[in-house]
Amino acid sequence: MFAEKLTLTPSAIAPADLDALRAEGLSDEDLLTATQVIAFFNYINRVADALGVPTSHNGRASRARFKFVRLSKRPRSGILDY
Secondary structure, three states: OHHHHHHHOHHHOOHHHHHHHHHOOOOHHHHHHHHHHHHHHHHHHHHHHHHOOOEOOOOOEOOOOOOHHHHHHOOOOOOOOO
16 A cells, blocks of 8 residues: 555655554664665656566566667657757
8 A cells, every 4th residue: 555655646645654554563764665665666667668668468677678779769859869
């Protein structure tokens, strides 16, 4: 529930959400670690989506199929011009 809320509506996270996890036995360090891991996966998924990284049949990015060369051959959009 916390991971879903952090992913879909991060601004809705409230002290009560953290208190509920503490009541289940998580320490502040556990909460920090969990939040960082969840946020990292959200970040990576958004980057992969933005760059058009193909996904495998199970929804995970397939590194073997992704070629950075593909990006350099795309027409430039103005957003990622370099």
